[in-house]
Amino acid sequence: MYINRWITRFFLTAWLFAFIPALGHALDNGVARTPPMGWNSWNRFACKGLNEKVVRETADAMSSNGMKAAGYQFVILDDCWQNGRDAQGNILADPARFPSGIRALADYIHSKGLKFGIYTDAGAMTCAKRPGSLGHEFQDAKQYAAWGVDYLKEDWCNTLPHQNSESSYTLMRNALAQSGRPIVFSICEWGLSKPWLWAGSVGNLWRATPDIQDCWDCKNKYGWGGVTQILDLMSGIESYSGPGHWNDPDMLEVGNGGMTEEEYRTHFSMWAMWSAPLVAGNDVSNMTADTKEILLNKEVIAIDQDPLGQQARRVRKIGGREVWSKQLSDGGRAVALINRGSEAETIAVAWIDIGYPATLSVNVRDLWTKKEQNNVKIGYSAKVPAHGVVMVRLIKPR
Ligand code: GLA
Numbered sequence: 372m373y374i375n376r377w378i379t380r381f382f383l384t385a386w387l388f389a390f391i392p393a394l395g396h397a398l399d400n401g402v403a404r405t406p407p408m409g410w411n412s413w414n415r416f417a418c419k420g421l422n423e424k425v426v427r428e429t430a431d432a433m434s435s436n437g438m439k440a441a442g443y444q445f446v447i448l449d450d451c452w453q454n455g456r457d458a459q460g461n462i463l464a465d466p467a468r469f470p471s472g473i474r475a476l477a478d479y480i481h482s483k484g485l486k487f488g489i490y491t492d493a494g495a496m497t498c499a500k501r502p503g504s505l506g507h508e509f510q511d512a513k514q515y516a517a518w519g520v521d522y523l524k525e526d527w528c529n530t531l532p533h534q535n536s537e538s539s540y541t542l543m544r545n546a547l548a549q550s551g552r553p554i555v556f557s558i559c560e561w562g563l564s565k566p567w568l569w570a571g572s573v574g575n576l577w578r579a580t581p582d583i584q585d586c587w588d589c590k591n592k593y594g595w596g597g598v599t600q601i602l603d604l605m606s607g608i609e610s611y612s613g614p615g616h617w618n619d620p621d622m623l624e625v626g627n628g629g630m631t632e633e634e635y636r637t638h639f640s641m642w643a644m645w646s647a648p649l650v651a652g653n654d655v656s657n658m659t660a661d662t663k664e665i666l667l668n669k670e671v672i673a674i675d676q677d678p679l680g681q682q683a684r685r686v687r688k689i690g691g692r693e694v695w696s697k698q699l700s701d702g703g704r705a706v707a708l709i710n711r712g713s714e715a716e717t718i719a720v721a722w723i724d725i726g727y728p729a730t731l732s733v734n735v736r737d738l739w740t741k742k743e744q745n746n747v748k749i750g751y752s753a754k755v756p757a758h759g760v761v762m763v764r765l766i767k768p769r
Contacts, residue, residue: 397571397572397613397614397615397616398544398556398571398572398573398574398575398615398616399615400547400548400553400554400556400575400615401553402553402554402555402575402615403555403575403576403614403615403616403617404614404615404678404680405614405646405675405676405677405678405680406576406617406646406647406648406649406675406676406680407444407445407522407555407557407575407576407617407648407649407650408441408442408443408444408445408648408649408650408672408675408676409443409444409445409446409447409485409486409488409522409649409650409651410429410433410438410443410445410446410447410650410651410652410655411447411449411488411524411622411650411651411652412425412426412429412447412448412449413449413450413622413652414583414585414622414623414624414627414652414653415627415652415653415654416654417451418450418451418499419451421448421449421450421451421452421468422468422469423468423469423470423471423476426446426448426476426480427476427479428656429446429655429656430446430479430480430483430485431483431656432655432656433446433483433485433655434483434484434485436655436658436663437663437667438651438655438666438667439483439484439485441666441667441669441672442649442672442676443649443651443666444485444486445485445486445487445488445521445522445555445650446480446485446486446487446488447487447488447489447490447522447524447650448488448489448490449490449524450490450492450497450498450499450501450526451465451468451497451499451501452464452465452468452469452473452489452490452501453465453491453497453501453502454466454501454502455502456502456507460507460510461510461514462491462502462504462507462510462511462514473489473518474517474518474519477518477519477520478519481519486521486522487518487519487520487521487522488520488521488522488523488524488555488557489515489518489520489522489523489524490523490524490525490526491503491504491511491523491524491525491526492504492505492525492526492527492528492529492530493505493525493526493527493530493534493536493539493540493543493560494526494527494528494529494530494531494534495529495531496528496529497526497528497529498526498528498529500529503526503528503529504525504543505530505531505534505539508542508543508545508546509546509549511546512543512546512547512549512550512554513546513549513550515547515550515552515554516550516551516552516554519552520552520554521552521553521554521555522554522555522557523543523547523554523555523556523557524557524559525540525543525556525557525558525559526559526560527559527560527561527563536560536563536564536566537564537569537570537573540556540558540560540566540570540573540574541573543556544556544573544574555575555576556573556574556575556576557574557575557576557577557619557648558570558573558574558576558577558578559577559578559619560577560578561578561580561581561582562577562578562579562580562581562604566578566579567579567608567611567612567618568611570616571611571616572616574616575615575616575617576616576617576618576619576648577617577618577619578619578620578621579604579605579608579618579619579620580600580601580604580605580619580620580621581593581594581595581596581621582595582621583595583596583597583598583601583620583621583622583624584596584597584600584624584629585597585624585627585628585629585630586598586629586630587599587630587631587634587758588600588711597629597630598630598634598637598638598641599711601620601621602641602685602693602709602711604620605618605620605641605645605682606684606685608682609681609682609683609684612645612646612680612681612682613680613681614678614680617646617647617648617680618645618647618682619647619648620642620645620647622648622650622651622652623638623639623642623649623650623651623652623653623666624638624652624653625638625639625651625652625653625662625665625666626651626653626654626655626658626659626662626665626666627652627653631758632661632665633756633757633758633759634758634759635661635662635665636665636739636759636760637709637758637759637760639665639666639668639671640671640707640709640738640739640760640762641683641695641707641709641760642675643671643672643674643675643705643762644674644675644682644683644695644697644705644707644762645682645683645697646675646677646680646681646682646683646697647675647682649672649675651666668738668739670736670738670741670764671738671739671762674697674699674705674738674762674764677697677699677700677705678700679698679699679700681697681698681699682697683695683696683697683705683707684696684697686720686724686725687720687724690712691710691711691712691716692708692709692710692711692712692716692718692755693707693708693709693710693711693718694706694707694708694709694718694719694720694724695707695709696720696724696725698726699764701766701767702767703733703764703765703766703767704725704726704727704764704765705738705762705763705764705765706720706725706751706762706763706764706765707760707761707762708720708752708753708755708760708761708762708763709755709759709760710755710756710757710758710759710760711758712757712758713757713758714757715754715755715756715757715759716754716755717752717753717754717755718752718753718755718761719750719751719752720750720751720752721749721750722748722749722750724750725765727765729748729749729750730748730749731748731767732746732747732748732768733746733747733765733766733767733768734746734747734765734766734767734768735747735751735763735764735765735766736763736764736765736766737753737761737762737763738762738763738764739760739761739762745768746768751763
């Protein structure tokens with residue numbers, strides 16, 4: 372009798388311990404409790420267009436055009452800000468592009484009430500062949516902290532043939548922790564090693580997908596795709612994302628010209644549905660009214676920033692008609708009906724698809740048209756334009 376009880380206890384304990392590591396631990400550096408929001412130079416300015424003037428103008432624009440008020444916070448320099456190391460191995464900014472130096476730029480950005488982000492690479496060189504951090508992790512992290520860096524993106528180009536991503540990024544995580552400054556850590560290895568399986572305790576966000584292309588449905592020569600390709604890659608990895616540790620489907624292309632307004636609305640809505648980092652990648656000093664309306668839609672941003680931090684799941688897919696749903700911290704739901712096809716379609720969601728009883732009566736608010744229907748039961752349907760979205764918030768009446 373006693374022996375049986377002890378055997379049962381032993382197996383139960385062993386079972387528990389076997390599963391604890393699988394639950395993972397979120398990186399405990401206190402930052403990025405909601406998905407980071409900001410701007411990054413790469414998608415619009417790439418290597419050639421990056422300089423101090425562009426970055427200062429961007430910070431000016433963000434602090435006065437409503438972006439800062441809407442929650443966009445980080446101003447992030449991507450590849451090509453750096454061009455060498457000094458005799459002691461300290462990383463140096465390109466003096467032709469950044470004549471005032473990085474510290475002065477960080478101070479300027481901070482003076483606008485914004486935060487400052489920078490870019491490096493886990494290999495010996497960045498993708499644009501500037502010096503990477505391999506072998507300089509602790510020295511670089513110390514330098515970033517001294518400059519006032521608040522966000523670091525670390526890329527994966529020119530790494531050694533057998534370099535291990537988990538150990539490389541863990542090294543930089545430790546270096547950042549030792550720097551004494553809270554720094555959001557953005558892992559950028561394009562989803563190669565399925566980082567969602569290991570990066571929750573290493574970074575605050577990790578790219579789950581290759582580089583975004585500014586198109587609705589296309590692939591470039593490396594197989595990197597546009598919005599529809601990313602939609603498929605983001606489905607199935609929902610449970611790995613949450614406060615402090617986010618799946619990152621890459622930066623926004625809204626306003627860069629490769630998609631229609633309708634497509635950009637779908638792109639932005641889905642990033643918000645996924646609780647993805649919202650990092651604008653356009654020229655925010657020169658935005659059209661349409662671009663501004665998308666990037667500044669506060670009700671859509673509130674879905675992205677919902678404190679529960681859930682990544683939406685695809686609950687239904689019939690041909691090109693898809694229903695995605697995410698639970699919100701108030702017990703409500705955000706639902707996106709998306710139409711991947713080239714003709715308008717009616718798309719429906721049933722309450723039972725999203726964890727509600729059919730008899731539940733909810734208010735349905737369209738987050739783009741701002742129209743509301745009260746006391747809706749069973750489900751909701753809407754006509755969705757080609758490549759478009761209808762995004763609604765379901766609110767339980769009090
Ligand atoms: C990689 C990254 C991009 C960008 C470029 C810079 O492709 O995935 O986001 O940082 O490098 O060279």
